[in-house]
Amino acid sequence: xxxxxxxxxxxxxxxxxxxxxxxxxxxxxxxxxxxxxxxxxxxxxxxxxxxxxxxxxxxxxxxxxxxxxxxxxxxxxxxxxxxxxxxxxxxxxxxxxxxxxxxxxxxxxxxxxxxxxxxxxxxxxxxxxxxxxxxxxxxxxxxxxxxxxxxxxxxxxxxxxxxxxxxxxxxxxxxxxxxxxxxxxxxxxxxxxxxxxxxxxxxxxxxxxxxxxxxxxxxxxxxxxxxxxxxxxxxxxxxxxxxxxxx
Amino acid sequence: xxxxxxxxxxxxxxxxxxxxxxxxxxxxxxxxxxxxxxxxxxxxxxxxxxxxxxxxxxxxxxxxxxxxxxxxxxxxxxxxxxxxxxxxxxxxxxxxxxxxxxxxxxxx
Numbered sequence: 001x002x003x004x005x006x007x008x009x010x011x012x013x014x015x016x017x018x019x020x021x022x023x024x025x026x027x028x029x030x031x032x033x034x035x036x037x038x039x040x041x042x043x044x045x046x047x048x049x050x051x052x053x054x055x056x057x058x059x060x061x062x063x064x065x066x067x068x069x070x071x072x073x074x075x076x077x078x079x080x081x082x083x084x085x086x087x088x089x090x091x092x093x094x095x096x097x098x099x100x101x102x103x104x105x106x107x108x109x110x111x112x113x114x115x116x117x118x119x120x121x122x123x124x125x126x127x128x129x130x131x132x133x134x135x136x137x138x139x140x141x142x143x144x145x146x147x148x149x150x151x152x153x154x155x156x157x158x159x160x161x162x163x164x165x166x167x168x169x170x171x172x173x174x175x176x177x178x179x180x181x182x183x184x185x186x187x188x189x190x191x192x193x194x195x196x197x198x199x200x201x202x203x204x205x206x207x208x209x210x211x212x213x214x215x216x217x218x219x220x221x222x223x224x225x226x227x228x229x230x231x232x233x234x235x236x237x238x239x240x241x242x243x244x245x246x247x
Numbered sequence: 248x249x250x251x252x253x254x255x256x257x258x259x260x261x262x263x264x265x266x267x268x269x270x271x272x273x274x275x276x277x278x279x280x281x282x283x284x285x286x287x288x289x290x291x292x293x294x295x296x297x298x299x300x301x302x303x304x305x306x307x308x309x310x311x312x313x314x315x316x317x318x319x320x321x322x323x324x325x326x327x328x329x330x331x332x333x334x335x336x337x338x339x340x341x342x343x344x345x346x347x348x349x350x351x352x353x354x355x
Binding site for chain 2: 021042043044045046048049050053054055056059063071073076077081082084085086087088089090091092093094095098106107110111112114115119122125149152153162163164165166167168169170172173174175176178179180181182183186187190191193194195197198199201202210211212213214215217218219222223226227228
């Protein structure tokens, strides 16, 4: 009974429905990954195990691409760690969703978190709902695995995602969801900083480091633009520092 | 190998590699959440955490739009405008994708 209050059935359903627009792109990219996996020698069982335990699209594409008959285990795990570093920030930003929930809810609810259901959840007016987040994760997991299986069975007969701009669906969804996260002018400078940081990172850094460059710029600027900047608690450490200098 | 055989065949090195990938990824998800729980609920850190989702999200899609070229940048701009006007996720997404698909078909 107490479980119901943390992951309510209607919240799970609403979370799944909210991710419905992502169905075509997720299934096609899941199928593309399935085709790639057959070429690299992963069995379907292994790919499904990966899709449900790792559950991170871009890291899976890179890992399957690196996969050989003699598996470069260390290279693959390091690449996965680098690409998925952003999940530290995504996990941190989920604090309000899990606020006041027991530890087991956090441990269970944080696994099925992809960029997509995270972004959909964070743009909700009432985000304090781990069931909504889980619903999106379960939906995406089922669709992602279904795509993998379809890719294995169909082999090469998968439509090119570029033709219907299905590859752009993720960019479009994320851009649109950003609008819902706007909380007022306080967001302006951190957001501009994040955009500039990610653009610089895109041109200067390899792979997914642009995400971290942008997020770091946003964090830095939001720390500097904290409206409480001039109040007493903040002035204290400075005064202490000055005293230490004199000593 | 039939689909069923492929579904039920596992190699020990593959399983270990996959579990290693899963462990680092889950570690980052749960580590970020539990770390944030230890940060203060008010003040500068709370303010930064509130800005974090927007900053991460922007940093995810802005480079992808750039990587799609001029049509990708136009597509992202149109998506943003459609979302601000309609406040409908599906309409905004289809508008952006439609522009990109049309641009690729007619221009590239």
